[in-house]
Amino acid sequence: MSGSTAPARNRSTLRLQPPNLGRTLRSEWVKFWTLPSSIWIIAVTIVVMVGLSALMAWGMSFTESPPQDPGAGGADVTVQPTEDGGLSTLGLMSVTFSYSVGQIVLAVLGVMVATSEYATGQIRSTLAAVPARTPVLVAKVILVALVALGLGAIAVGLSWLATYPILQPEGMQLDTGVEGTWRALAGVPLYLAAIALFGLGVGFLLRHTAGAIAAVLGVLLVLPIIAMIPIDWVQDLALYLPASAGERLVLGAPDDTLTEWQGFGVLGAYVVAALAGAGLLLHRRDA
Amino acid sequence: MIEAKGLTKHYGRKVAVDDVTFTVKPGRVTGFLGPNGAGKSTTMRMIVGLDRPTQGHVLVNGKAYARHAAPLGEVGALLEARAVHTSRTAYHHLRAIAATHGIPQSRVTDVIETTGLGTVAHKRVGGFSLGMGQRLGIAAALLGDPHTLILDEPVNGLDPEGVRWVRTMMRDLADQGRTVFLSSHLMSEMAITADDLIIIGRGRIIAAGPLQEVIDSVAGTSVRVRSPQAGELADLLTGAGVTIQSLEPGLMEVDGLSAQHIGETAARAGLVLHELSPRSSSLEEAYLRLTAEEVEFHSGAVGDFSEPQVGAA
Numbered sequence: 024m025s026g027s028t029a030p031a032r033n034r035s036t037l038r039l040q041p042p043n044l045g046r047t048l049r050s051e052w053v054k055f056w057t058l059p060s061s062i063w064i065i066a067v068t069i070v071v072m073v074g075l076s077a078l079m080a081w082g083m084s085f086t087e088s089p090p091q092d093p094g095a096g097g098a099d100v101t102v103q104p105t106e107d108g109g110l111s112t113l114g115l116m117s118v119t120f121s122y123s124v125g126q127i128v129l130a131v132l133g134v135m136v137a138t139s140e141y142a143t144g145q146i147r148s149t150l151a152a153v154p155a156r157t158p159v160l161v162a163k164v165i166l167v168a169l170v171a172l173g174l175g176a177i178a179v180g181l182s183w184l185a186t187y188p189i190l191q192p193e194g195m196q197l198d199t200g201v202e203g204t205w206r207a208l209a210g211v212p213l214y215l216a217a218i219a220l221f222g223l224g225v226g227f228l229l230r231h232t233a234g235a236i237a238a239v240l241g242v243l244l245v246l247p248i249i250a251m252i253p254i255d256w257v258q259d260l261a262l263y264l265p266a267s268a269g270e271r272l273v274l275g276a277p278d279d280t281l282t283e284w285q286g287f288g289v290l291g292a293y294v295v296a297a298l299a300g301a302g303l304l305l306h307r308r309d310a
Numbered sequence: 311m312i313e314a315k316g317l318t319k320h321y322g323r324k325v326a327v328d329d330v331t332f333t334v335k336p337g338r339v340t341g342f343l344g345p346n347g348a349g350k351s352t353t354m355r356m357i358v359g360l361d362r363p364t365q366g367h368v369l370v371n372g373k374a375y376a377r378h379a380a381p382l383g384e385v386g387a388l389l390e391a392r393a394v395h396t397s398r399t400a401y402h403h404l405r406a407i408a409a410t411h412g413i414p415q416s417r418v419t420d421v422i423e424t425t426g427l428g429t430v431a432h433k434r435v436g437g438f439s440l441g442m443g444q445r446l447g448i449a450a451a452l453l454g455d456p457h458t459l460i461l462d463e464p465v466n467g468l469d470p471e472g473v474r475w476v477r478t479m480m481r482d483l484a485d486q487g488r489t490v491f492l493s494s495h496l497m498s499e500m501a502i503t504a505d506d507l508i509i510i511g512r513g514r515i516i517a518a519g520p521l522q523e524v525i526d527s528v529a530g531t532s533v534r535v536r537s538p539q540a541g542e543l544a545d546l547l548t549g550a551g552v553t554i555q556s557l558e559p560g561l562m563e564v565d566g567l568s569a570q571h572i573g574e575t576a577a578r579a580g581l582v583l584h585e586l587s588p589r590s591s592s593l594e595e596a597y598l599r600l601t602a603e604e605v606e607f608h609s610g611a612v613g614d615f616s617e618p619q620v621g622a623a
Contacts, residue, residue, distance in 0.1 A: 037455045039380035040412035050409035057402035058395065139395060147360055147393040148403070148450060152410040154359040154376035309361040 042153045048162040055166055068128045069178050072121040076182035079117040080189040114190045114197035115204055118182045119273050122211045126218045129171050130239045133222025136163055138232040150310045160302050171219040175212025210272035217290050224297025265293040311336050311489055316366030319352050326352040328513035334491045339484045341504030342493035345601055349513040350493040354462050358387045370458055382411050382454030388447035388461045396436030400427055400446050407450055425449040440467030458489040465499055477503050497597045511601045532565045533572055536585035543581050
């Protein structure tokens with residue numbers, strides 16, 4: 024190695040630009056895609072989601088063939104098409120239901136985008152480069168949202184393709200003409216993005232991977248179990264849990280307490296609250 | 311130029327940095343010396359806005375770090391070798407930092423070459439030795455070609471070749487007119503590298519100024535005198551501010567007088583000298599003395615050394 028160093032040789036040509044949101048987003052983009060784990064987590068998640076959809080469709084195709092008159096029959100108890108959707112409801116369900124598995128991965132992914140920086144010390148490099156700090160949070164929000172939307176859209180698209188040949192012979196394939204189908208299909212990436220952002224917010228709030236994952240999965244998976252306790256006020260509150268409210272966008276509203284979009288709005292409120300708290304603390308706390 | 315004024319940092323009830331005021335000048339290498347836990351790293355983190363001061367402020371080239379349009383062009387900082395995600399390669403780590411300021415890839419390649427990381431640039435940082443981690447941290451600090459460099463324990467973990475490389479680079483950067491501020495708990499390293507010195511102990515500045523002045527102010531110089539007529543000579547030398555210590559018959563150590571003065575006094579009196587050797591105490595001795603006092607006494611006991619302005623004396 025050379026003894027004489029000349030780090031300044033580019034002094035005249037090196038022109039720096041302020042670290043605005045666009046450049047910070049580019050930096051976050053580079054950081055995300057240069058972690059090998061990002062790519063394989065996304066790949067595995069998509070494969071698992073599509074695989075589960077295909078399995079579900081395969082299982083459905085084996086159920087007792089319902090009467091060939093869609094909408095008329097209640098003969099088969101395992102297959103319960105709704106009145107207006109007919110058997111295509113089953114196709115829609117097999118395409119969308121794997122969101123429930125995907126949300127776990129995306130919640131963890133959202134958490135990790137924040138906490139892995141603290142665990143490794145990377146956050147100090149990040150915030151030294153962008154001392155305004157807010158652009159870092161906003162860039163990560165955009166990054167996580169894009170990744171989750173993209174993953175969700177690809178998973179739904181591939182699930183559709185994978186289940187179609189299985190269900191079509193049974194007349195169970197989804198029918199985009201049925202009201203609410205597009206909403207449910209788009210609901211998967213939207214719901215996953217909201218969950219991932221919730222994870223990101225909690226990750227920034229708690230800064231420790233294990234604690235943040237426990238908190239997010241607790242809210243998403245454990246609280247709905249507690250909410251099964253048949254006490255009126257518990258039932259009332261349960262409506263407004265992030266997962267139960269947000270899921271309406273994918274599953275449809277089973278009652279008239281919250282519409283699909285109102286439910287998703289409740290989830291959005293949790294996300295905004297978590298991110299706002301994260302932004303505030305990111306500013307206040309020492310890195 | 312770094313100017314800290316009344317800089318204070320509390321962590322809960324623990325006072326990490328206590329009302330610290332100092333200036334680090336451009337064109338010089340300023341050493342920031344203190345035992346572990348003295349507040350060096352905290353002070354440096356406050357300079358680049360990672361920690362928020364409880365009181366006081368610190369400016370870099372007249373502005374708070376975060377207020378500069380392109381912060382990486384103002385200050386490059388190596389705060390800890392491990393400020394890097396371990397699963398990323400060195401190249402991608404630098405590329406991500408560069409992206410925030412629109413720094414071109416050619417500059418990334420440049421600093422990789424400069425810091426000798428060429429062969430490991432595409433390996434994961436997790437597998438780096440401590441020395442390689444330091445080089446990567448220095449590469450990141452150099453990315454924006456900053457006016458001011460802040461390096462926390464830069465030679466930590468480096469092999470002798472690496473230590474010399476850092477030393478040479480610090481010198482080059484200071485000679486280009488940049489501000490170079492580096493911390494260490496290794497006194498010997500500072501003695502070689504630094505022009506100015508700020509010594510911190512338990513969160514307080516206990517000495518600051520040009521290297522030699524700091525050493526002199528603490529330790530002064532002593533002269534070892536060997537003479538068959540040591541007793542007579544001692545009588546002649548005795549005076550205010552002079553201490554004479556007899557080490558063995560015919561050998562004494564004189565504090566507070568120059569070798570020149572002692573030699574001339576002996577010549578005038580016709581006394582024979584067998585040895586006359588000035589011994590300037592090392593930075594290490596001065597440092598141990600300073601920090602020992604800081605540990606032993608409360609504030610005030612070291613008031614003589616609290617002159618805050620580097621180079622002001």
